[in-house]
Amino acid sequence: MPQHKVITVNLGDRSYPIVIGQGLLNGGFDLAAHLRGTDCLVVSNETVAPLYLEPLLANLAGCQATSITLQDGESFKTMPTMQTILDELVATGANRDTTVIALGGGVIGDIAGFAAACYMRGVAFIQVPTTLLAQVDSSVGGKTGVNHEKGKNLIGAFHQPRVVLIDTDTLATLPQRELQAGLAEVIKYGAICDPAFFAWLESNMGALLDKDPDTLADAIQRSCELKADVVAEDERESGRRAILNFGHTFGHAIEHNQGYGEWLHGEAVAAGMVMAAELSAIGEHDIDRLKRLIEAAGLPTKPPVIPADRWLNAMGMDKKIQKKQLRFVLLHSLGDAYLSADVEQTKLQAVIGADS
Ligand SMILES: NC(=O)c1ccc[n+]([C@@H]2O[C@H](COP(=O)([O-])OP(=O)(O)OC[C@H]3O[C@@H](n4cnc5c(N)ncnc54)[C@H](O)[C@@H]3O)[C@@H](O)[C@H]2O)c1
Ligand SMILES: [Zn+2]
Numbered sequence: 001m002p003q004h005k006v007i008t009v010n011l012g013d014r015s016y017p018i019v020i021g022q023g024l025l026n027g028g029f030d031l032a033a034h035l036r037g038t039d040c041l042v043v044s045n046e047t048v049a050p051l052y053l054e055p056l057l058a059n060l061a062g063c064q065a066t067s068i069t070l071q072d073g074e075s076f077k078t079m080p081t082m083q084t085i086l087d088e089l090v091a092t093g094a095n096r097d098t099t100v101i102a103l104g105g106g107v108i109g110d111i112a113g114f115a116a117a118c119y120m121r122g123v124a125f126i127q128v129p130t131t132l133l134a135q136v137d138s139s140v141g142g143k144t145g146v147n148h149e150k151g152k153n154l155i156g157a158f159h160q161p162r163v164v165l166i167d168t169d170t171l172a173t174l175p176q177r178e179l180q181a182g183l184a185e186v187i188k189y190g191a192i193c194d195p196a197f198f199a200w201l202e203s204n205m206g207a208l209l210d211k212d213p214d215t216l217a218d219a220i221q222r223s224c225e226l227k228a229d230v231v232a233e234d235e236r237e238s239g240r241r242a243i244l245n246f247g248h249t250f251g252h253a254i255e256h257n258q259g260y261g262e263w264l265h266g267e268a269v270a271a272g273m274v275m276a277a278e279l280s281a282i283g284e285h286d287i288d289r290l291k292r293l294i295e296a297a298g299l300p301t302k303p304p305v306i307p308a309d310r311w312l313n314a315m316g317m318d319k320k321i322q323k324k325q326l327r328f329v330l331l332h333s334l335g336d337a338y339l340s341a342d343v344e345q346t347k348l349q350a351v352i353g354a355d356s
Contacts, residue, residue, distance in 0.1 A: 009228040014160045018224050024167035031059040034163045036124035037097030039064035043112035044103040045072045066092050077107045077147050085115040099124040105131035106138035113144030117159035127161045130170040132182025136223035139164045141231040168217050181266025183297040189226045192246045195335025205296040243337040246329040247273030253314035257306050270299035278351050280330040308354035
């Protein structure tokens with residue numbers, strides 16, 4: 001049996017393992033043993049299903065497994081798509097013991113998890129993430145949901161999975177640009193809470209871009225450990241969990257301004273992290289290290305040109321809503337993030353290019 005690593009997300013009676021390794025979908029893991037009952041619905045999409053649905057279902061021989069294949073893309077992370085999953089659950093006679101399994105990237109994980117959270121007020125849920133971003137970020141922590149036409153992730157629920165199964169072999173088919181976007185979140189973990197991991201990434205970025213399986217598995221493991229720790233400390237984001245949003249206030253503004261899809265989330269977060277570092281009182285040397293690592297990952301270090309008023313508007317800081325307090329995630333130093341409610345306005349203006 002191939003080697004695999006196990007990390008536990010400690011959440012009392014909702015604790016669960018994250019299993020990381022090669023060959024897990026090809027007989028390396030007894031998935032059937034982790035279902036709540038004997039029946040399950042696998043949710044995937046038209047890109048991922050042809051690649052990995054058959055191997056996944058082979059792991060569920062002896063169970064009553066059905067599947068639903070959704071269209072691919074963020075634009076389908078909506079209530080109407082969610083309704084088709086719920087319809088399928090009803091049509092197949094799913095009950096309180098049914099398990100919903102997400103097979104795909106973050107879009108599939110978010111929508112399948114939300115369906116699992118809602119069906120019969122909550123049924124069991126398993127994540128089988130197949131993008132690097134989903135493996136290091138979205139599959140861990142229990143945030144699920146869909147988009148509303150007025151905003152991303154406006155509708156959702158916290159619903160923890162009972163296991164996260166990460167087969168690193170699935171990354172072999174992932175487009176390089178998607179891999180790089182996932183690396184932005186990996187770099188984020190080093191930047192916010194683990195200076196040694198940041199330094200390790202500086203030495204290993206080449207191997208990660210070459211998809212070296214062992215190096216990828218190590219990076220995924222460390223990222224999941226760091227996220228699991230933060231989530232265990234603050235499951236519902238009343239405080240500390242917000243540090244995971246490092247680079248995201250600027251990143252979301254970039255995504256929002258460019259129209260979702262033109263910049264991948266990870267690309268926007270990469271440029272956003274540099275901006276957040278510039279807003280922080282850290283030395284030029286640390287800012288340079290962050291820029292160089294982001295560049296080495298083939299990711300942008302600069303945002304597109306956006307007028308200052310649009311930056312502020314997208315960040316919820318325009319005049320109309322200035323009363324709303326916006327907390328920035330800033331760095332004391334590389335590997336040490338904190339939340340700050342008051343940023344120097346002149347510095348912020350400089351970072352968004354309002355003074356040029
Ligand atoms: N719940 C959370 O905590 C959380 C955290 C971060 C992001 N998210 C959400 O995650 C979503 C983004 O996730 P993503 O970056 O994985 O995007 P995605 O799910 O759209 O996947 C990216 C693309 O890769 C394809 N793909 C997936 N696995 C593949 C594989 N192994 N081989 C080939 N192609 C593959 C997908 O079909 C898609 O076209 C967003 O909706 C975001 O809001 C959620
Ligand atoms: Zn992110």
